[in-house]
Amino acid sequence: MKVLYAASEAYPFAMSGGLADVAGALPKALRRRLVGCRVVMPLYEAVPEELRANMNFITGITVPVAWRRQYCGIFEAKVGGVVYYLLDNQYYFKRNSLYGHYDDAERFAFFSRAVLEMIQYIDYLPDIIHCNDWQTGLIPVFLNSLYRENEMYRNIHTVFTIHNIQYQGKYGYELIGDVLGLPEGKSQLVDYDNCVNYMKGGIQEADRVTTVSPTYAKEILDPYYAHGLEGILNLLSGKVSGIVNGIDTDVYNPDTDPNIYENFNVESIDKKVNNKTGLQAELGLPVRGDVPVIGIVSRLVKHKGFDLVKHVFENILEADVQFAILGSGEWEFETFFHDMAQKYPDKVGFKMGFIPALARKIYAGADIFLMPSQSEPCGLAQMVALRYGTIPIVRETGGLADTIKDSGDNEGNGFTFKSYNAHDMLEAVWRALQGYYDKQGWRTLQIRAMECDNSWGKSANEYIRLYKQVLGK
Secondary structure, three states: OEEEEEOOOEOOOEOOOHHHHHHHHHHHHHHHOOOEEEEEEEOOOOOOHHHHOOOEEEEEEEEEEOOEEEEEEEEEEEEOOEEEEEEEOHHHHOOOOOOOOOOHHHHHHHHHHHHHHHHHHOOOOOOEEEEEOHHHOHHHHHHHHHHOOOHHHOOOEEEEEEOOOOOOOEEOOOHHHHHHOOOOOOHHHOEEOOEEEHHHHHHHHOOEEEEOOHHHHHHOOOHHHHOOOHHHHHHOHHHEEEOOOOEOOOOOOOOOOOOOOOOOOHHHHHHHHHHHHHHHHHHOOOOOOOOOEEEEEEEEOHHHOHHHHHHHHHHHOOOOOEEEEEEEEOHHHHHHHHHHHHHOOOOEEEEEOOOHHHHHHHHHHOOEEEEOOOOOOOOOHHHHHHHOOOEEEEEOOHHHHHHOOEHHHOOOOEEEEOOOOHHHHHHHHHHHHHHHOOHHHHHHHHHHHHOOOOEHHHHHHHHHHHHHHHOOO
């Protein structure tokens, strides 16, 4: 079985979010299970020079973009045993950021078509192209409408994974003739709700559709979560399923992580407190090993639950507690946490931005991890927190519901609440703080958290089963 994993970003080449983590880890896990898997992505300006130095140029080709053809350079690199193909076009990809450009529709139409054209020039004919999010949603559309008559493409199947349904690639109808170049009568493949919708095309034309958690697969059939795609998803619900993401347990390993203050594992969990005191010192908080520290590492946006946090934040600060917060996002929440850090310098440490090394220190040094999302397709932070013995508080939605179970039954690995309500969240925080002071019970909970298996191994096995179903094996 040969899988070509198509993604708009992948660790370690270019990253903006969780997709890069998945595209960097899942192919590696599949290869460990003797499944052929290679990755294809754009060659962005952001790819580091040290990785560029080890890339090999395969060939240059031209790729149809509607009525014109554009150059595409095919480069190959190998990282962690996985072969990566990086597709070069400096006009489209030599930019200072991955997304957010006026011509994203054209950039990723080019990329989707280039992925298919590339297959003729590499020594790897995939059985399955695994597409991810709207940026690759056109691959199944182009494959079925433009390439099926070519013998080389006749037996290629497609899987399309929705990582976040909120971002769909919605554009005007002018794209159909000027950018997509679909055959006559095929424009309906991307026509949805009075616009061109790349994700809708991927959902309709792929052999199977997956999401990044079983609960999210059910949620997106509901208009509350589907952002307008509930119609097509309910129509095709028989081919929609959810497989929860994993984390790379080699990368996120408190026993070897070079970013944290002191390494530890489940056998030496007492050393975790040294990470707390190191974190407190770095954030300018009073260094106290006995006070519970609540960590937050997130984009500071409303759908991550920060309107709830803002509403009851000062109520929480009435307790003997500290916060370690890292993130950036909407001005409202950046300003709020900045003001709280100024007002309560002994209780709130806040750093604005994305600082990967500090994020690891928060995962390792905090006692509790707060993640009260309004919606969360999968979420990786809660699983990373578990790995570092930091107990999550989450709302029961999407992947949070699939990975965190309330410890009220003495079997769970965190604290949960159901309704999207600030005081329900506050009650979960009080329960966690109460649990923290039961030292024996808390230690048991930490060990249970660190022993959770959220590795890519389980998820990779589920993807292999899915691939076999797609291939009829």
